[in-house]
Amino acid sequence: MGQQYDPITTEIIQNSLQAAADEMFAALRHTAMSAIIYEVLDMGTGITDRNGEMAGSGAGIPAFVGVLDKTVKQILVKFNNPGDIEPGDIFVTNDPYSGGVTHLNDVVLVMPVFADGELLAWTANIAHWNDVGGMVPGSMSTDAKEIFQEGMILAGIKLFSRGQPIRSVFDILTANCRMPDFLTGDLWAGVASVRVGERRLLEIANKYGKDVFLHAVEEYMDYGERVSLAALKRLPKGTYSLVEEQDTGAPWKVTVEIRDDQFIVDLRDNPDQDKGPFNMSRDEAVVSCQIAFKGVTSPERVANGGTFRPLKVLTRHGSIFDPIYPAAMGIYYELTIRLEDLIVRCLAQQMPERLPAGGFASVCGTLFGGIHPDTGRTYAVIEPELGGWGGSPQADGNPGQFSALHGETYNCPAEVAEARYGVTVDYLSFHDEEGGAGLHRGGKGVRIDYRMKSDNAWLTVAYTRSRILPWPLNGGCEGSPNHVEIVRADGTIENHAVVSGLTVNCDEIIRIKTATGAGWGDPMQRPLNLVKEDLKNGYITEEQANRYYGLDERSQSE
Amino acid sequence: MLRVATDIGGTFTDLVFVTPEGQVGTAKSHTTPGQYEKGVMDVIAAKHISPRDFMSFVHGTTIVINAITERKGAKAALLTTQGFRDIIEIGRGNRPDFFNLEYRKPQPFVPRYLRREIPGRMSYKGMEEKPLDLSGLVAILDDFRREGVEAIAIAFINSYANPAHEEAALAQVQKLWPDVSVVASTQITREWREYERMNTAALSAYVQPIAHRYLDDLTGCLANAGMQCTSYFIASNCGVDTVKNMRQVPITMIESGPASGVWGAAALGRLIGELNAIAIDIGGTTAKCGLITKGEVKLNTNYLVERTEASAGYPVMVPVVDLVEIGNGGGSVAWVDEFQRMHVGPQSAGAVPGPVAYALGGTEATTTDANLALGCINPNYFCGGTMTADMPAVNKALDQLAATVHISRQEAARGIVRIANNNMVNAIKLISVNRGHDPRDFTLIAFGGGGGMHACALAKELGIRKVVIPKQSSVFSAWGMLLSDLRRDYLQTQIVDLGAPGAAAQINDALTQLEEKALRAYEAENIVRARVHFLRYARFRYQNQEHSVETDLPNGAITDEQMGPIVEHFHVNYEREYTYRLAAPVELVCYHLIAIAQVDKLKPEKLPTTSRRVEEAVKAHREVDYVEAGIHSATIYDGDALEPGMSFAGPAIIEESGATTVIPPGLHCHIDDYGDYQIQTGQ
Numbered sequence A: 001m002g003q004q005y006d007p008i009t010t011e012i013i014q015n016s017l018q019a020a021a022d023e024m025f026a027a028l029r030h031t032a033m034s035a036i037i038y039e040v041l042d043m044g045t046g047i048t049d050r051n052g053e054m055a056g057s058g059a060g061i062p063a064f065v066g067v068l069d070k071t072v073k074q075i076l077v078k079f080n081n082p083g084d085i086e087p088g089d090i091f092v093t094n095d096p097y098s099g100g101v102t103h104l105n106d107v108v109l110v111m112p113v114f115a116d117g118e119l120l121a122w123t124a125n126i127a128h129w130n131d132v133g134g135m136v137p138g139s140m141s142t143d144a145k146e147i148f149q150e151g152m153i154l155a156g157i158k159l160f161s162r163g164q165p166i167r168s169v170f171d172i173l174t175a176n177c178r179m180p181d182f183l184t185g186d187l188w189a190g191v192a193s194v195r196v197g198e199r200r201l202l203e204i205a206n207k208y209g210k211d212v213f214l215h216a217v218e219e220y221m222d223y224g225e226r227v228s229l230a231a232l233k234r235l236p237k238g239t240y241s242l243v244e245e246q247d248t249g250a251p252w253k254v255t256v257e258i259r260d261d262q263f264i265v266d267l268r269d270n271p272d273q274d275k276g277p278f279n280m281s282r283d284e285a286v287v288s289c290q291i292a293f294k295g296v297t298s299p300e301r302v303a304n305g306g307t308f309r310p311l312k313v314l315t316r317h318g319s320i321f322d323p324i325y326p327a328a329m330g331i332y333y334e335l336t337i338r339l340e341d342l343i344v345r346c347l348a349q350q351m352p353e354r355l356p357a358g359g360f361a362s363v364c365g366t367l368f369g370g371i372h373p374d375t376g377r378t379y380a381v382i383e384p385e386l387g388g389w390g391g392s393p394q395a396d397g398n399p400g401q402f403s404a405l406h407g408e409t410y411n412c413p414a415e416v417a418e419a420r421y422g423v424t425v426d427y428l429s430f431h432d433e434e435g436g437a438g439l440h441r442g443g444k445g446v447r448i449d450y451r452m453k454s455d456n457a458w459l460t461v462a463y464t465r466s467r468i469l470p471w472p473l474n475g476g477c478e479g480s481p482n483h484v485e486i487v488r489a490d491g492t493i494e495n496h497a498v499v500s501g502l503t504v505n506c507d508e509i510i511r512i513k514t515a516t517g518a519g520w521g522d523p524m525q526r527p528l529n530l531v532k533e534d535l536k537n538g539y540i541t542e543e544q545a546n547r548y549y550g551l552d553e554r555s556q557s558e
Numbered sequence B: 001m002l003r004v005a006t007d008i009g010g011t012f013t014d015l016v017f018v019t020p021e022g023q024v025g026t027a028k029s030h031t032t033p034g035q036y037e038k039g040v041m042d043v044i045a046a047k048h049i050s051p052r053d054f055m056s057f058v059h060g061t062t063i064v065i066n067a068i069t070e071r072k073g074a075k076a077a078l079l080t081t082q083g084f085r086d087i088i089e090i091g092r093g094n095r096p097d098f099f100n101l102e103y104r105k106p107q108p109f110v111p112r113y114l115r116r117e118i119p120g121r122m123s124y125k126g127m128e129e130k131p132l133d134l135s136g137l138v139a140i141l142d143d144f145r146r147e148g149v150e151a152i153a154i155a156f157i158n159s160y161a162n163p164a165h166e167e168a169a170l171a172q173v174q175k176l177w178p179d180v181s182v183v184a185s186t187q188i189t190r191e192w193r194e195y196e197r198m199n200t201a202a203l204s205a206y207v208q209p210i211a212h213r214y215l216d217d218l219t220g221c222l223a224n225a226g227m228q229c230t231s232y233f234i235a236s237n238c239g240v241d242t243v244k245n246m247r248q249v250p251i252t253m254i255e256s257g258p259a260s261g262v263w264g265a266a267a268l269g270r271l272i273g274e275l276n277a278i279a280i281d282i283g284g285t286t287a288k289c290g291l292i293t294k295g296e297v298k299l300n301t302n303y304l305v306e307r308t309e310a311s312a313g314y315p316v317m318v319p320v321v322d323l324v325e326i327g328n329g330g331g332s333v334a335w336v337d338e339f340q341r342m343h344v345g346p347q348s349a350g351a352v353p354g355p356v357a358y359a360l361g362g363t364e365a366t367t368t369d370a371n372l373a374l375g376c377i378n379p380n381y382f383c384g385g386t387m388t389a390d391m392p393a394v395n396k397a398l399d400q401l402a403a404t405v406h407i408s409r410q411e412a413a414r415g416i417v418r419i420a421n422n423n424m425v426n427a428i429k430l431i432s433v434n435r436g437h438d439p440r441d442f443t444l445i446a447f448g449g450g451g452g453m454h455a456c457a458l459a460k461e462l463g464i465r466k467v468v469i470p471k472q473s474s475v476f477s478a479w480g481m482l483l484s485d486l487r488r489d490y491l492q493t494q495i496v497d498l499g500a501p502g503a504a505a506q507i508n509d510a511l512t513q514l515e516e517k518a519l520r521a522y523e524a525e526n527i528v529r530a531r532v533h534f535l536r537y538a539r540f541r542y543q544n545q546e547h548s549v550e551t552d553l554p555n556g557a558i559t560d561e562q563m564g565p566i567v568e569h570f571h572v573n574y575e576r577e578y579t580y581r582l583a584a585p586v587e588l589v590c591y592h593l594i595a596i597a598q599v600d601k602l603k604p605e606k607l608p609t610t611s612r613r614v615e616e617a618v619k620a621h622r623e624v625d626y627v628e629a630g631i632h633s634a635t636i637y638d639g640d641a642l643e644p645g646m647s648f649a650g651p652a653i654i655e656e657s658g659a660t661t662v663i664p665p666g667l668h669c670h671i672d673d674y675g676d677y678q679i680q681t682g683q
Helices: A007-031 A068-078 A167-175 A180-208 A210-233 A282-297 A332-350 A414-421 A528-537 A542-549 A551-557 B036-046 B063-069 B137-146 B164-176 B194-224 B243-248 B256-272 B367-373 B391-405 B409-431 B451-462 B473-481 B503-523 B560-578
Strands: A043-049 A090-093 A106-115 A118-128 A157-161 A238-245 A251-258 A263-266 A311-314 A365-371 A378-383 A424-430 A446-451 A457-462 A483-487 A493-496 A498-504 A509-513 B002-008 B012-018 B024-030 B054-060 B076-081 B115-118 B128-130 B151-155 B181-184 B231-234 B240-242 B277-282 B287-293 B303-305 B314-316 B323-326 B332-336 B342-348 B443-447 B466-469 B486-497 B532-542 B549-552 B586-597 B618-625 B631-638 B647-649 B652-656 B659-663 B668-671 B677-680
Touching: A007 A043, A007 A118, A007 A180, A007 A210, A007 B342, A007 B409, A007 B560, A043 A068, A043 A180, A043 A210, A068 A090, A068 A106, A068 A118, A068 A282, A090 A180, A106 A180, A118 A180, A118 A210, A157 A167, A167 A180, A180 A210, A210 A282, A238 A332, A251 A332, A263 A282, A282 A311, A282 A332, A378 A414, A414 A424, A457 A483, A483 A498, A493 A498, A528 A542, A528 A551, A542 A551, B002 B036, B002 B256, B002 B473, B012 B036, B012 B473, B024 B036, B024 B473, B036 B194, B054 B194, B054 B256, B054 B473, B063 B194, B063 B303, B076 B137, B076 B194, B115 B137, B137 B164, B151 B164, B151 B194, B164 B181, B181 B194, B194 B231, B194 B243, B194 B314, B231 B243, B231 B256, B240 B243, B240 B486, B256 B277, B256 B287, B256 B323, B256 B443, B256 B466, B256 B473, B277 B409, B277 B451, B287 B409, B323 B409, B332 B367, B332 B391, B332 B409, B342 B409, B367 B391, B367 B409, B391 B409, B409 B451, B409 B618, B443 B451, B443 B473, B451 B466, B451 B659, B451 B677, B473 B659, B486 B503, B503 B532, B503 B560, B503 B586, B532 B560, B549 B560, B560 B586, B618 B652
Parallel strands: A263 A311, B002 B054, B054 B231, B076 B115, B076 B151, B151 B181, B277 B443, B443 B466, B631 B652
Antiparallel strands: A043 A118, A090 A106, A090 A157, A106 A118, A238 A251, A251 A263, A365 A378, A365 A457, A424 A446, A446 A509, A457 A498, A483 A493, A483 A509, B002 B012, B012 B024, B231 B240, B277 B287, B287 B323, B303 B314, B332 B342, B466 B677, B486 B586, B532 B549, B532 B586, B618 B631, B647 B668, B652 B659, B668 B677
């Protein structure tokens, strides 16, 4: 069949799709106004086929790239009459209940690409906007009870018609935001990005012809599916279940069925939706499953719509993974990482020789703010934290790494934090909390000490894996907890994992400690030279070397 | 008396020399790992020239980058601030390979037990918050000696704002252990971001002993051979520097080879009036491209060693020419994955076995083999006529490849070239489009062994209107070195609110101090003030932002009256790069002072012409497959017989030793005053 299409041209077009997504990413990053976009790179870009299937791997953090296809599909459902979608149109969505997937702060723009009146593809991007209105500055609150409190809702709105901005929509957007200048800047950055993508796709289609282009896109997804199916063939078939207690005491349950051609994740037997913002949309539950699926099957290759064809996700309407409108969803991301970790854990029990043990597995979203002591200006920090990954069948876990939801996310250097926020960073290194012993030990967690330099600073955190620790594999040991200590002026230490608006005063310390990942394999099997090296490096104490690794005992019997 | 440049590459050591009459000589010999100076002496001997006759000598080397990538550096230790022992192991936490649950973080170059903490603290404002306590240093150094440490890096928090603690620790280490190699982070840079600066110091310590030995051995060899002139070494910032300075911060040599190539392209561009250019160097294993705007090479200080799609790499915070490098050169191997998809590179057949055509045991077709099969390279004038290409083996390899993807041999050969070109087009987009520049506004200057072979196809794909293949294309990096001045870049982070009173005075003081520092450093090497001139830049941003834009500053005293125009200048530059401007307050983040001292460098001369006609340069005609433009009977020109003023149209091929230039049908080629091939690829 494919013989009439030259395979080299097909491949060149496919490479060009990735180059176009990268170019869209660069355009968005360069022109975005909000630091969380251009610094933390809390954004993603991608290209879908005309039906809204992801056509390339896209660019950006994995938790975001998987969102875009779902947006386009929702637009196609809503705008289903002839003439509803025209060349030059751009649509905007942030509503997790209708294609926005994550939470209201993440705004998706999509643009149809037409050649000679025929819809060829879509270009799309998503970025975290600083403020979209709602009950608190920054729009995310752990106190929100319904989505209306989390900001304005854009449920698939036409923003540009035939290349012209729809002025009244712009006016509504800017009027409903605390930082209208930032919104306008970030909005135009998104527009520039989808338009760059449109231009590139048209160049490709014009050079090679529409049919060749469409064939290449289709073939690329078939290729994605072939890669997934080949990987599935190598996995042990069967149905695997796991119930895991959460820090809150709630049991979460997953059942994964692996067939030759399907990977089914059943999430139906899970708690009813949360009254607060600890919910995720069904679409986001799918994104979380996609990240786990890709990681377990074929992390090194292309990720597109075809890749995820074998994946089926079952949810129950009214549960935390598929809540009934208008449940709040501000803290969805902590559910995303929990669910991804749950699926990997479920499978890792069955195939420990293929998968790593559990890591710190939390976004460890940390928000604090106050007054800069030198400039008198207010500051606010919003950051994910670095933690330890679990030991794997091949190696020790990574120390001080962002969670599986993140890709090219960079932490804030201590020197930059000190100048920008006026706090003092007393410590940024590994902590010495115990955990993670194994043949391959868990990566070390990180301790950061932020010493406040003015009174009345506030702190909000929502960490998980604080009570239920990172899970070991194959005879390894559990990791350590994610938590925050507040060192008060009188020397007392408070321990927290979820807290809102806690007051911290001058010379008191916010001490963040993220988990050390769990160990993989029996620590008594760890080669003695490595145990001695760990001891020399201070990753473990002498007492731990003996208790977990039997250093003295094994040295004598050697 | 001769001007001489040598460039040590991975495979070959190149030589270029220029006589007082402007005659250019070139040679290549094999690089001699372990004893690199031998390769340099070999290539000099090969041309029968004597170091006694050198009036200037410039040298570039890959020894620093090789020591790092081959993990052959010294046993290094790190002294850092209490509470920051693990910074170089933590890095920034990013992960380019973002689905991979088995991602492996780059391992630090200094293991944890050799990272020791020293009490003492500077604030971000450069004020001492806690005095430096070196009382434990004796015991620490004893430990280091016991562990066989050869080099020590010192890197403290906030030293960018005040290096006093680092300097005190440095002096004390030198006093207690005079023989150890030691470097403080602020000797290399005064930019903020502790991981990047600490890692730079650690890598610098790691390469310092090996670089010292090499610099001493080479200068010793040359002195023994009678060389009288000063040796200069090319740095990654496109300038040259003295042995004395290189010994102090050898890490600045990290990308010296590619830097001189891009620099050469910038210098050539200025000579022939092409001020906006994309330089592409297509070698045996990689292609590297850099951007030149208004005759200036773009540098950055966020260079990463070993950064790939699968690894975050290691930052080196020195000014390095802004490059995109991909594993795509003449020796790149074509292969087919388990899903019948064809790829080219990044694996390379290297020098051994090399392409199949070498008949040295290679069995997988490379880009060079494809170019032979298409007739672009002459099998009977292969490698400048030094060998005959093994075409039966080439055809066999292509047939094998073709069979796996069910295409013909010709389609396979074309496919390799098309995929290779597509890889390079995407690399050029990264350096241009993704940095906010439209490649159509640039001229493509292509060099290296494969530059002329692929340039016209790349230009066409990118809409570039003109291609220039330099006369010294195959040894262009070495040629570029002859055109460099002494250059030192001083970067210093300091936050200045431009709206605050006293901002002008603060900036003026800082620049004056930096300039004085530069002048004193040059004077210590007998380079008088009059020879030094400065280029002043600073990085500005809107308050609270992260990304900054580098903008030039006026020379002379900075006064309150100048602040308005300086801020406006920033707004204009910012808008050009990011498409909008803000009403927000502006702050200065970092000074960037460039101190240039003119050296007596090469001034390229126009080539003489004879009355020879272009027809006399025609060697032959043969069938060439131009891939997208089809098969044509091409005129083959002898590059050595071409001279300024000649012109002709494709289909054509220019052959000379070391380089082949492919000119597709209909394109016009003109030989300029300096012998370069200028090809019009669009209107």
